Amino acid sequence: MAAFLLVVLGCFWGLLQGAENLGYSWHWTRVPRYLYKITDEGWQAGPLLQGLWLTLEITVVSLLLSLVIGLLTALMRLSRSPMAKGIAWVYLEAIRNTPLLIQIFIIYFVFAPILDLGRFSSAVLALSLFEGAYASEIIRAGILAIPLGQWEASASLGLKPPQIYRFIILPQAIRQMIPPLTSQGISLIKDSALVSTIAIYxxxxxxxxxxxxxxxxxxIWFTVAAIYLLVTTLLSLLVRYLESLFSVQ
Structure with a gap:
């Protein structure tokens, strides 16, 4: 952590020196008004905090949908159906081998008018599909990590595949999946910055x-970067806590 702070301070000092060489005049006293303001009605969030709230909204909704998409895709890849495996393979290859920005543009400019989607829905759909592809690999790896004996014991009890997944496999796999999925949520926060390209504030x-x-x-850009850094750092600390918690168990 100390080394990280030193690197951040070093970069910050370098940027300050560069700006000074350019003859840039600093006006940090004008920044707080864009974070918050105090009126007769009390404390109110400024544009940057309003934008942060929208970013977190998009992130949370996209993360939940990506988990659903990831679970379905993982189950399709693990199924015995060639069609299900084929659909999952095409989806994964298409998503993982094309830039997220292009996917956002395709969904917003091509599919949104057809499906009557707004900017928020288009952004959530694009992020969910993108992150869902990576979440599916995490979920699939967690499922495959369960010993074969668990599957055999469940089948010997007469449980059907949906029951085996629901009551035996997924509860055990979740312990291994939570830390990497939380890390994926951190990536989602950073990736959400691209939705600004379709005029989402x-x-x-x-x-x-x-x-x-x-x-x-x-x-302003230093402030925006600091806000992203603060949010992702807090989530990183959460990931470390979860990893230590599950490693102890």
């Missing part, structure tokens, strides 16, 4: 808007 888009209006380029 998330944290990144709010930052762009403020920079265009005020020309506080360095101050």
């Amino acid at each position: 998330d944290l990144t888009m709010q930052g762009q808007q403020i920079v265009a209006e005020t020309f506080l380029t360095f101050e």
Whole structure:
């Protein structure tokens, strides 16, 4: 952690020196108004915190949907149906071998008008499909990590495959899947910055808007980066806690 902080401070110092060489004039005192404001009605969130809230909204909804998509895809890959395996393979190859930005554009400009989807729904769908492809591999690996004896013992009790997954396999696999899935959630937060390209006023888009209006380029982008860093660091600490918790158990 100390080394990480030193690297961050070193980068920050280098950027400050570069801005100073460019003759940039700093105006940090103008930044707080874009984070919060105090009015007669009390404390209110500024544009950046409003954007952060929308970013977290998109992240949470996309994460839940990606888990559902990932579970279904993993089960399709593990099934005996050639058609199910084929559909899952095509989906995984198409998603993992194309950039997320292109996927967002295709969903928003091609499929959204057909399906009557708004910007928020298009962004959630694109992120869910993208992250679901990676979540499916995590879930599949967790399922395959369960010893074969568990499957055989479950079958000998007369349980059907859906019951085996529900009552025996998934409860055990979840312990191994939670830490990497939480890490995937961290990646989702960072990937969500791309939804600003379709005019969704998330944290990144709010930052762009403020920079265009005020020309506080360095101050605003440093602040936006710090907010992302704070959120992802907190989630990283959660991942470490979960890993230590499950390793003890």
